[in-house]
Amino acid sequence: MREEKKIITDFKKLVLLLKNKNICKRAVVVWPEENHTQEAVCKAVQEGFIKPVLVCSEQTKKEFADKNSFQAFIANSPEEAARKAVEMVKNGGADIILKGFLNTDVLLRAILDKEIGILPKDTVLTHITVAKLPEYPKLLFFTDAAVIPTPTDKQRKEQVRYIVDFCHAFEIECPKIALIHCSEKVDERHFPYTASYKVLKEEGEKGVFGKCIIDGPLDLKTSCSTDALKIKKINSPIGGDTDALVFPDIEAGNLFYKTITLFCHAETAAVLQGTLAPVVLPSRGDTIDSKFYSLALASLISDSLYNKEDK
Amino acid sequence: MREEKKIITDFKKLVLLLKNKNICKRAVVVWPEENHTQEAVCKAVQEGFIKPVLVCSEQTKKEFADKNSFQAFIANSPEEAARKAVEMVKNGGADIILKGFLNTDVLLRAILDKEIGILPKDTVLTHITVAKLPEYPKLLFFTDAAVIPTPTDKQRKEQVRYIVDFCHAFEIECPKIALIHCSEKVDERHFPYTASYKVLKEEGEKGVFGKCIIDGPLDLKTSCSTDALKIKKINSPIGGDTDALVFPDIEAGNLFYKTITLFCHAETAAVLQGTLAPVVLPSRGDTIDSKFYSLALASLISDSLYNKEDK
Numbered sequence: 001m002r003e004e005k006k007i008i009t010d011f012k013k014l015v016l017l018l019k020n021k022n023i024c025k026r027a028v029v030v031w032p033e034e035n036h037t038q039e040a041v042c043k044a045v046q047e048g049f050i051k052p053v054l055v056c057s058e059q060t061k062k063e064f065a066d067k068n069s070f071q072a073f074i075a076n077s078p079e080e081a082a083r084k085a086v087e088m089v090k091n092g093g094a095d096i097i098l099k100g101f102l103n104t105d106v107l108l109r110a111i112l113d114k115e116i117g118i119l120p121k122d123t124v125l126t127h128i129t130v131a132k133l134p135e136y137p138k139l140l141f142f143t144d145a146a147v148i149p150t151p152t153d154k155q156r157k158e159q160v161r162y163i164v165d166f167c168h169a170f171e172i173e174c175p176k177i178a179l180i181h182c183s184e185k186v187d188e189r190h191f192p193y194t195a196s197y198k199v200l201k202e203e204g205e206k207g208v209f210g211k212c213i214i215d216g217p218l219d220l221k222t223s224c225s226t227d228a229l230k231i232k233k234i235n236s237p238i239g240g241d242t243d244a245l246v247f248p249d250i251e252a253g254n255l256f257y258k259t260i261t262l263f264c265h266a267e268t269a270a271v272l273q274g275t276l277a278p279v280v281l282p283s284r285g286d287t288i289d290s291k292f293y294s295l296a297l298a299s300l301i302s303d304s305l306y307n308k309e310d311k
Numbered sequence: 312m313r314e315e316k317k318i319i320t321d322f323k324k325l326v327l328l329l330k331n332k333n334i335c336k337r338a339v340v341v342w343p344e345e346n347h348t349q350e351a352v353c354k355a356v357q358e359g360f361i362k363p364v365l366v367c368s369e370q371t372k373k374e375f376a377d378k379n380s381f382q383a384f385i386a387n388s389p390e391e392a393a394r395k396a397v398e399m400v401k402n403g404g405a406d407i408i409l410k411g412f413l414n415t416d417v418l419l420r421a422i423l424d425k426e427i428g429i430l431p432k433d434t435v436l437t438h439i440t441v442a443k444l445p446e447y448p449k450l451l452f453f454t455d456a457a458v459i460p461t462p463t464d465k466q467r468k469e470q471v472r473y474i475v476d477f478c479h480a481f482e483i484e485c486p487k488i489a490l491i492h493c494s495e496k497v498d499e500r501h502f503p504y505t506a507s508y509k510v511l512k513e514e515g516e517k518g519v520f521g522k523c524i525i526d527g528p529l530d531l532k533t534s535c536s537t538d539a540l541k542i543k544k545i546n547s548p549i550g551g552d553t554d555a556l557v558f559p560d561i562e563a564g565n566l567f568y569k570t571i572t573l574f575c576h577a578e579t580a581a582v583l584q585g586t587l588a589p590v591v592l593p594s595r596g597d598t599i600d601s602k603f604y605s606l607a608l609a610s611l612i613s614d615s616l617y618n619k620e621d622k
Contacts (some may be wrong), residue, residue, distance in 0.1 A: 005349075083553065121525075135574045149501040182456075182565035190460040191562075220569040231596045251502075252562045254493035256570060258531040262539075263446045264574045285532060285542045 078102035105218035169304035178223035179216025351602035389413035480615035489534035495511025
């Protein structure tokens with residue numbers, strides 16, 4: 001009999017996998033001056049998959065870090081905290097960054113800084129979300145809801161590479177990647193990127209991204225529903241059972257993210273990809289659970305895709 | 312006490328409104344050679360809001376039209392049926408077109424034909440959907456899920472005008488229209504259309520579109536959720552209670568349509584707008600209910616926005 005325990009179909013199973021593999025990563029928490037971040041960190045510590053280092057105000061050190069026996073550095077401002085966190089990653093002192101109560105811009109400025117930053121030259125920075133929808137039988141990976149406005153062909157290729165790697169980290173042997181468009185037809189005139197979809201599909205077949213199945217253009221329904229595929233009489237190796245969605249641009253990715261969290265009771269986790277360590281950048285509206293799951297995601301990704309030379 | 316019966320918060324109430332107002336429109340049904348279209352037509356006839364004229368094969372005339380005592384013309388092909396339907400609208404013999412079992416392209420070709428067609432010169436053709444989501448307390452109007460790839464400023468202005476008119480037809484006195492973007496900031500460099508959002512907002516305030524509130528850029532959450540608005544500390548006259556969403560492009564509109572129907576149990580109705588009569592263009596995957604509701608939508612729109620000189 002084949003062992004099936006490995007299939008991670010929801011976030012609880014992800015946390016279980018981290019336990020089974022004894023994964024525990026050092027997370028630097030930038031300016032955790034509010035309860036939601038603090039609660040998510042405590043929960044992740046209880047589950048054993050992170051060891052936190054805070055960069056915080058003197059008050060938060062006293063009232064939160066010391067009480068919980070968490071290591072902490074004092075910073076005088078969010079800007080200073082951001083720079084310190086980035087420095088820690090660069091020096092090998094942290095595996096993950098979690099943004100607390102500061103503007104995304106402030107943290108991104110430190111991350112992207114040409115001198116102290118942690119985005120290697122010529123590396124594409126993008127954003128990957130993992131969602132659990134009540135109406136879908138497995139986790140759904142997608143990119144990009146937050147970073148690249150309109151991906152170039154090169155950027156899209158990296159998005160595909162990253163998301164395949166993510167699926168592999170989740171132990172999905174041969175992930176199915178759908179390149180999303182409003183129809184199934186390549187239309188270079190109105191939608192030039194549909195031509196690049198064809199190229200990515202061919203590269204997928206050649207093994208450029210490792211073991212995976214890439215298909216597109218497909219729409220959301222023909223990607224995620226075998227019924228829709230049958231009704232439209234479309235042949236797709238994905239078979240309406242996709243693991244991941246690559247969206248044409250940030251408007252589509254962001255809208256999908258917001259629609260499923262507002263109207264579909266979806267749970268989500270997300271990280272930046274491309275940096276020297278996974279970065280969790282929660283939005284103001286994100287739940288504690290979403291931050292907790294994002295830390296779990298970042299821990300798995302850090303373990304699977306980073307510091308491979310250490311193993 | 313104020314009379315509140317008029318607020319149409321779902322499609323059942325729409326059907327009731329048509330009954331109360333004694334609205335009955337002549338719908339030409341193009342090539343109804345399959346059961347779903349036939350069932351939707353029968354249901355609409357039972358509810359009393361359409362009087363159908365079929366343009367169909369000899370067999371369908373015998374087996375469906377004659378049995379139900381529906382008026383019918385025989386056509387030898389979908390192309391001929393499409394041209395006949397368009398001609399009927401042009402001659403004042405029909406108020407609505409419903410597409411049956413033929414390719415959308417075939418019907419659109421007849422509709423857009425420069426000689427026989429029914430799209431007035433310099434008129435913008437677009438697509439409006441009305442959705443009922445279990446998680447939203449009222450109907451949600453949106454544009455454009457199907458027709459214009461990337462709206463120009465002029466086209467977007469017409470989309471706004473049409474959707475305001477639709478809301479007025481639904482007896483929403485002062486509809487709230489959200490111009491959708493992935494954030495709330497105007498960013499001309501990466502997203503030139505966010506600058507046109509600002510202009511539309513100003514035009515709305517000047518009364519260019521009649522009584523309405525236009526705001527944007529807003530994202531889906533700040534448009535549809537008062538909580539999200541509070542968390543982001545954003546001021547919007549829409550107050551997280553929008554009636555309508557205007558999407559930046561077809562990818563966003565189409566993705567929203569497919570996400571809410573696949574993952575959120577949404578019911579939808581949709582019509583083309585801009586033509587001399589509302590046109591219902593169901594997709595292959597649409598339910599009978601969706602076709603039925605679209606006919607109801609088309610009847611109301613035909614009554615409110617067309618043939619005003621007849622009244």
